Amino acid sequence: MTEFAAVDVIRAKRDGHRLSDAQIDWVVDAYTRGVVADEQMSALAMAILLRGMEAGEIARWTAAMIASGERLDLSTVTRPTADKHSTGGVGDKITLPLTPLVAACGAAVPQLSGRGLGHTGGTLDKLESIPGWRASLANDEFKRQLDDVGAVICAAGEGLAPADRKLYALRDVTGTVEAIPLIASSIMSKKIAEGTGALVLDVKVGSGAFMKDLTAARELAATMVQLGKDSGVTTIALLTDMNTPLGLAVGNAVEVAESVEVLAGGGPADVVELTLALAREMLAAAGLDADPAQVLASGAAMDTWRRMIRAQGGDPNAPLPVARETEVVRAAADGVVTAVDAYGIGVAAWRLGAGRARKEDPVSFGAGVVLKVKPGDPVRAGDALFELRTDDPARLAPARETAAQAVTVGDAPPALTQLVLDRIA
Template identity: 85%
Template sequence: MNAYAAVDVIRTKRDGGVLSDGQIDWVVDAYTRGRVADEQMSALAMAILLRGMTPAEIARWTAAMIASGERLDLSGVSRPTADKHSTGGVGDKITLPLTPLVAACGAAVPQLSGRGLGHTGGTLDKLESIPGWRAALGNAEFIAQLREVGAVICAAGEGLAPADRKLYALRDVTGTVEAIPLIASSIMSKKIAEGTGALVLDVKVGSGAFMKAESDARELARTMVELGGAHGVRTVALLTDMSTPLGLTVGNAVEVAESVEVLAGGGPADVVELTLALAREMLAAAGLPDADPERALRDGRAMDVWRTMIRAQGGDPDAPLPVAAEVEVVRADRDGFVSAVDAYGIGIAAWRLGAGRARKEDPVSAAAGVVLHRRPGDPVRAGDPLYELRTDDPERIPAARAEAAAAVLVSGQRPAVTPLVIDRIG
């Protein structure tokens, strides 16, 4: 006989009460096993969204999510381990150059990544535009590559935090994605279960981010940093601006090409800045504060690790990337300055072109996306190219053109410069 009933757990939270450790352990386990119905967990998730959770409740909920599956043991990896998680943005290809860069500096990076949904791109979707590259690795393969290469980017295995996979899908269709306790426990349960010793969080703020308000982003960052510490993972968070896309590319293959430029010592200044900022945090958290990631970009070591990492997962780092059949160049209609490039609008434009998906099962186009020619603050003359829309399906262009036109503004005044890294928490 069960010690708890789902309806009592729901009522406790609905009425503003604090869930006991026993209630949390039971409801997460019972839901994972199918003994608590989706409609009951939906009601509980909505109660959590509306009533919140105490730090102790969130810590216990996270522990229960971890306990629903396996926890990887990375003690056989000789290097210190450090990982990074981004809360998602537009043009956020940072994982691609960052993972081999940190590995080139002496840490091992166990990067379990996901696919995109809506206007934010997924790391795995980007990498799958490389011919032959595969996302699915077994645990033994994952650990072996971590030992031999020092870097791996792959899909999370079915055994890690299965409660999260089930609950995440439910939150997506019940209007409860925004609950900060559930966001924090979702992210941290997977990262703690993967076994990393240190974690750096890139918490995005702005129109293209999940968190539009800085106060919400700070709360999420603080909650996750505390969760990491409670589970013995050294955790720090950077609050970073996502009002403008990162770099000049938004899509899949186009973002891989830009990442390779960064690894070759070039690339857009903002992508390089954030890659180096996160690399320094990861290396410090891993106990390697004297490593010099800037030098590892310059001398080619990071590129060497990238090539080895791509080959290890079946990819050809020298293969040509997919190129879109249709390209429309949009030009400025007046002189002035680019005053805004709205991240959300550009993300939606790329999605309209086929670079993203509306449902988890939708295919994505490797070649589709938006390539920017100008960023906020850049001067522009009438007739200068502002951006390109790329797709294999010309019927997608009109809807994408409308989104991009509203997102890229030219005016007579140069906009104020805003910092990319807003704050550090932890």
């Protein structure tokens, strides 16, 4: 591999030039090995944020991230593989009912998930509220469960795209998280390395999402779809609304409970709608002709959920953790709910202990916010708006203030909004 001086690569991007394939290969490999220092990669990440990257540069950067580690070979899995990735939101528990549902329809779903940070929740944190469930699986366990159950939700192994793990932590503390080339390559390097044949991206848009406006979300979605296609992965993106939390439960155990309601044939309408929309896309991308609504109604997805939880050491019958302290906040006057701001509710749940400020922080499994209303619901004075749950009573006051500002009651109902805003393929 050709050697470069890190400062020359930084200057090239700082001055708006296209990085060569050789420069990209070298800098990603050298950073992973510790030859390029954090402060040098910080400068390069900032240059990428400010100057951008061409499509060819992003593709090569993604390939270099994949090449920094191992690539799973799922060719021995007997079912067609399909995965989903969400860019993160509030109340976004969709992976939990979706994974067993798509598996019950005949696909194998290799769902590598992460933990929450800040106001957005993490799938692994939610599942770890189930007694005994474990997030870490060896590669042979992972493949065996894919064949036996058809569904795995677990943490990515240390060997998958180690360059991304190192760069992600750096971006978080250097103000470069927002760089679309780096977001796209971070997500897609892991998803391509995991070996799935089809991928559906759920790109969230709105106050509770990472991408606040539709234009930037479309750019990110189109970039990721192209990266997937270039790597031979059938890739589709849905842009979905995240101005309002998904469902009524925001937290860890409370979201597991709501997901089980969906698998049992109930649950909030928006969670069911998005679960089915993503399931249809995943099945079509995998070449499977099945009706996920019928499979959900049959109870087969619930059976797969229970098998999946048991396979990873969890007890699907065990009671979920319950917070020690609860407080119901009620409407002060008659009216109609005009808004439930996703960001505000996410921050309130984080303040109650459901999330973490730093990667190493613990989470409270029972903490969270349970909404009693959604936008458009009429309320009378004294009606419950939301319930706060925490193990630490000192957390109630700051969470109450934040959540109360997030729920708005007015005189006129809000305009109707769509959950699925766009589709990019």
